[in-house]
Amino acid sequence: MRYFIELSYNGKNYHGWQIQPDAISVQEEINNAINKILQSNIAIVGAGRTDAGVHASQMYAHFDTSKIIDANFTYKLNVVLPNDIVIYNTIPVAEDAHARFDAVSRSYEYKIWLGRNPFLLDTTWQLHHKYKNINVELMNEAATILLEYEDFECFSKVKTDVHTFICEISNAKWVLNENELTFHITANRFLRNMVRAIVGTLLDVGMGKISVNDFKKIIESKNRSNAGLSVPAKGLFLTNVAYNYI
Known part of the structure; x- marks a missing residue:
């Protein structure tokens, strides 16, 4: 099943959205939080990339999982994530929906x-x-x-x-x-x-x-x-x- 997550973040403490070696990123923090909750190895795909220090008041990303996502999943993510990243919604979407390529x-x-x-x-x-x-x-x-x-x-x-x-x-x-x-x-x-x-x-x-x-x-x-x-x-x-x- 594919899911979109809607989120925001303060970019001050991050070297941008995208995972990179030897630097903390927003994508890596969310990956770690999802994998901790679902006990799996999931990599999210973002709607785009923001550079180091840039913020997002609305960003989307998608991920695939065979695990059951319960009603408390968004709450659990926010408990695990640092305070400068917030998840607002977890949305089930079509299997071919894409956070980056489908953005108009x-x-x-x-x-x-x-x-x-x-x-x-x-x-x-x-x-x-x-x-x-x-x-x-x-x-x-x-x-x-x-x-x-x-x-x-x-x-x-x-x-x-x-x-x-x-x-x-x-x-x-x-x-x-x-x-x-x-x-x-x-x-x-x-x-x-x-x-x-x-x-x-x-x-x-x-x-x-x-x-x-x-x-x-x-x-x-x-x-x-x-x-x-x-x-x-x-x-x-x-x-x-x-x-x-x-």
């Missing part, structure tokens, strides 16, 4: 705090006085340009093993709520480091370092060295993974 869209948010806040140090990138006059309207004008393109090689991590840089972005906008500035973006898929590079480049627009037209030229250049900095991981959240059957 993924959404991220990048959270910036304009000023200082000691309670948000781990979940926002805090910018101080030099960003006080940032032009959010110009940043949104540039963000809409993303929907006109499909090739985002300029925002991809260099030396990546992907076969295509094509992504279909359906939403990209900034929302300013007092001191909290949040970038929202949705696409069918994302390249490694893509959101953090987009945010860094859009901030250059907002600071007047580059124009909206320059932003367009950067996309067309397909050259990562032309884009802005990759902003810190701690402000990035995977917020939604959408399927046609959940």
Whole structure:
């Protein structure tokens, strides 16, 4: 039987989602918890990968088991797991359902705090006085340009093993709520480091370092060295993974 689990995690203490040698990962922690409960050797498959320090307010993964999953399984998982990983639901699905390949869209948010806040140090990138006059309207004008393109090689991590840089972005906008500035973006898929590079480049627009037209030229250049900095991981959240059957 195949099951989906819906979960969230604070990525501060993890070297990303995916299992890797000599480093703690979210995937490994969940594998260990499931195997401890079911007394089996199960490996979960996630909806995607998040880098070290990146958070997820919604993530899905699937696993297969011949064991009976009782009504208390989700509760048991949360007892075994560390407090910074939480399982919300365990959902029986079709045998061919796939957490990664069946996802029709993924959404991220990048959270910036304009000023200082000691309670948000781990979940926002805090910018101080030099960003006080940032032009959010110009940043949104540039963000809409993303929907006109499909090739985002300029925002991809260099030396990546992907076969295509094509992504279909359906939403990209900034929302300013007092001191909290949040970038929202949705696409069918994302390249490694893509959101953090987009945010860094859009901030250059907002600071007047580059124009909206320059932003367009950067996309067309397909050259990562032309884009802005990759902003810190701690402000990035995977917020939604959408399927046609959940």
